[in-house]
Amino acid sequence: MSLSSGNGTTESNNRRSLKRDLGLLGAGAFVVTNMIGTGIFTVPAFVRASTGGGLSSLSVWAAGAFLALCGAFCYAELATRMPRAGGEYFFLARVYGPLWGFLSGWVSFLVGFSAASAAAAIGASAYAARVFPGWNPDAPMLQGVGVSQGAALAAALVLSLGLFHSLGIRPGSTLQGLLASVTLGSVFVFIFAGLGSGRGDWGGLIATSDTTGSWWVALIQVSFAYSGWNAASYLAGEVKQPGRTLPRALLGGTLVVALTYLAINVLFLFAIPVNSWQREIAVAQQAAVLLFGDSGAQMLSILITITIVGSLSAMTAAGPRVYFAMAQDRLAPALFARLGPRGGAPALAIMAQSTVAATMALTGAFETLLIYVGSVLLLFNGLAVAAVFVVRRSGPPAPGEFRVPGFPVTPILFLAAVVLAWGYGLLMSPQPTGAALLTVIGGMIVYRIGSKRGWLTYTPEDIEGKEVAPSGPRVTPSTQTSDVE
Numbered sequence: 001m002s003l004s005s006g007n008g009t010t011e012s013n014n015r016r017s018l019k020r021d022l023g024l025l026g027a028g029a030f031v032v033t034n035m036i037g038t039g040i041f042t043v044p045a046f047v048r049a050s051t052g053g054g055l056s057s058l059s060v061w062a063a064g065a066f067l068a069l070c071g072a073f074c075y076a077e078l079a080t081r082m083p084r085a086g087g088e089y090f091f092l093a094r095v096y097g098p099l100w101g102f103l104s105g106w107v108s109f110l111v112g113f114s115a116a117s118a119a120a121a122i123g124a125s126a127y128a129a130r131v132f133p134g135w136n137p138d139a140p141m142l143q144g145v146g147v148s149q150g151a152a153l154a155a156a157l158v159l160s161l162g163l164f165h166s167l168g169i170r171p172g173s174t175l176q177g178l179l180a181s182v183t184l185g186s187v188f189v190f191i192f193a194g195l196g197s198g199r200g201d202w203g204g205l206i207a208t209s210d211t212t213g214s215w216w217v218a219l220i221q222v223s224f225a226y227s228g229w230n231a232a233s234y235l236a237g238e239v240k241q242p243g244r245t246l247p248r249a250l251l252g253g254t255l256v257v258a259l260t261y262l263a264i265n266v267l268f269l270f271a272i273p274v275n276s277w278q279r280e281i282a283v284a285q286q287a288a289v290l291l292f293g294d295s296g297a298q299m300l301s302i303l304i305t306i307t308i309v310g311s312l313s314a315m316t317a318a319g320p321r322v323y324f325a326m327a328q329d330r331l332a333p334a335l336f337a338r339l340g341p342r343g344g345a346p347a348l349a350i351m352a353q354s355t356v357a358a359t360m361a362l363t364g365a366f367e368t369l370l371i372y373v374g375s376v377l378l379l380f381n382g383l384a385v386a387a388v389f390v391v392r393r394s395g396p397p398a399p400g401e402f403r404v405p406g407f408p409v410t411p412i413l414f415l416a417a418v419v420l421a422w423g424y425g426l427l428m429s430p431q432p433t434g435a436a437l438l439t440v441i442g443g444m445i446v447y448r449i450g451s452k453r454g455w456l457t458y459t460p461e462d463i464e465g466k467e468v469a470p471s472g473p474r475v476t477p478s479t480q481t482s483d484v485e
Contacts, residue, residue, distance in 0.1 A: 045286075106443035107380060130301040288300040
């Protein structure tokens with residue numbers, strides 16, 4: 001079965017083009033809500049247990065913030081040179097060739113968005129259980145089925161958001177703006193009220209205990225919490241004036257979230273006694289009980305659930321833009337390039353990702369998903385960051401295009417951290433990290449088979465949407481536009 005369009009090789013550009021309706025606030029909201037979600041309210045307990053100390057834990061979060069900013073700098077330059085939907089897929093396909101673009105889309109579909117969405121939905125379900133004390137999320141949905149009620153709720157949430165984002169980018173950006181406001185507002189109230197309560201111990205920041213893992217494995221877990229700093233690049237095809245908007249959204253959103261994460265971790269270390277740290281998903285609820293009592297913790301759980309839903313919502317919108325771009329290049333089923341008749345969203349791609357994520361959510365395996373997702377994200381983030389060196393060889397950024405500050409040191413530091421984290425991940429947590437590597441190898445096999453049988457016929461388009469020969473020049477400043485209206 002061919003993956004090219006069923007009615008030939010072309011469709012009208014009007015039907016296949018995404019609408020540029022996303023401004024700075026909307027793009028920034030996608031970055032903030034995609035980052036602040038499951039990770040910061042679930043990962044800190046695993047990081048603290050792995051590192052065995054408050055300062056060691058904070059150093060991991062600081063390193064994660066630094067890497068996210070380095071990555072955002074590099075993505076900002078790539079996105080202003082290539083302002084099209086697809087994020088890493090579009091960058092890697094144009095810079096390294098179709099194999100690496102396909103692999104990026106392959107892992108995005110199976111891991112980067114689907115598995116991450118599943119983990120977010122499971123986290124939301126875990127916090128929702130705190131809101132309704134009489135509900136047991138581990139209770140079976142149906143006797144003999146092997147699916148818990150919490151997992152079923154997580155799957156239903158994923159599918160519901162998929163249906164909503166199928167309506168188009170305008171209602172989606174409105175929802176993200178609202179969720180971003182609720183997220184940041186509730187987080188800052190939590191931080192200032194908690195630190196001002198006087199019910200914690202500042203000694204928790206320097207206290208130590210036995211380690212149960214590795215600093216570098218903890219960095220992989222933290223990379224999951226920071227994932228989303230590149231969210232705006234996936235929506236580049238729908239951003240107004242991308243040459244100006246994308247760098248501001250990527251860098252501004254990442255910096256706000258990085259500072260927020262460090263403040264939240266300080267609060268957790270202040271609130272939770274050193275001998276009470278466990279590998280607990282709902283660590284924020286544990287801290288809230290100690291700071292505000294049961295009633296305050298229940299209110300916070302509601303806000304955290306909304307925050308995690310915001311993160312899940314952002315991933316639901318961003319991921320399918322990758323498959324849309326792949327379908328335009330004939331590296332994914334043509335139906336993924338079909339846009340809804342009203343909102344102009346890639347509705348079928350959205351529902352395909354939501355279905356896979358919902359299926360994964362039914363497993364309920366949270367911690368394993370963390371390392372699995374984090375490993376894959378780091379690998380392909382690293383490949384995209386390295387692409388900056390390649391595009392610089394074709395010429396410096398044109399006037400109006402963003403330049404990576406501190407080049408080449410900035411991308412080199414990012415890449416060095418990726419190599420170290422992956423090495424320690426394979427050593428300390430070989431199963432999920434190895435599974436990530438096998439996922440990539442599986443994608444290579446699928447690509448080779450699909451290419452030989454004619455299922456995958458790479459036909460890229462330039463920035464203006466015109467088809468170009470796959471063997472032609474991949475990235476040249478002369479073919480780029482920094483501000484596509």
